[in-house]
Amino acid sequence: MKSLAILTGAGISAESGLKTFRGPDGLWEGHPVEEVASIEGYLRNPTLVQTFYNQRRKQLIEEGITPNLAHVALAELQRQWEGDFMLITQNVDNLHEKAGSTDVLHIHGELLKARCENSGTVLPWTKNIEPESPCPECSQKKCLRPHIVWFGEMPFYMDEIFERLRSCTHFAAIGTSGLVYPAAGFVEVVSLDARKFEINTDNTPQSNNFDEYFTGPASEQVPLFVEKILGDQKN
């Protein structure tokens, strides 16, 4: 049976208006990534980090951020693909779901969820998280944090993903810089004879591990990739 695994990164959401992590200035929305996306950064300055994610959550909800043609094409691919299908994303936005994708594996967590550090319960969350926000689960204060995986923490779903990657026949990495592990190493886990596609505006340090390339903006290239792979499925 054919088995397709897709990994997406910030590049797929760039044309929807969400900034990538490694812009030309090396900052994410004006901050060094380590300051706002590491467990050390959070322990050093929880208010700064909570405020930063409150702003990202608000932006996602209030600025009318919508999926682009790349997200839409992947949702269509999932509907039409006749085999095992796994969509892994490093993105914490909800644009894959908004486009109609299901069972998305958010390995770095989700902006629209909060987690109670006392009980580990994960809750849907659309408001700001404030130190004084009482947790609906345990009723305590100061225990809610964004349900986001920071540097220094273990990404989600790793056992399931590595198991399924080993047997996949097709793998595609879309809009990811190939710099952050473990996701950057997924392409080396899939079997040697699997077909490996990279879709990006640029080369990445992982490019040599792929054998087919769609070079250009995701909103143009992902629909072309989907057309090709669905065409190949029929042959």
Ligand code: OAD
């Ligand atoms: P990056 O910001 O590191 O890389 C974005 C990639 O998208 C780059 O390779 C760009 O060339 C490419 N790109 C930009 N615009 C594009 C477009 N319109 N179409 C196609 N490609 C485009 O983002 P990620 O690889 O997702 O982790 O970053 C990985 C992780 O690093 C993130 O999940 C986050 C970050 O620190 C955590 O916060 C734990």
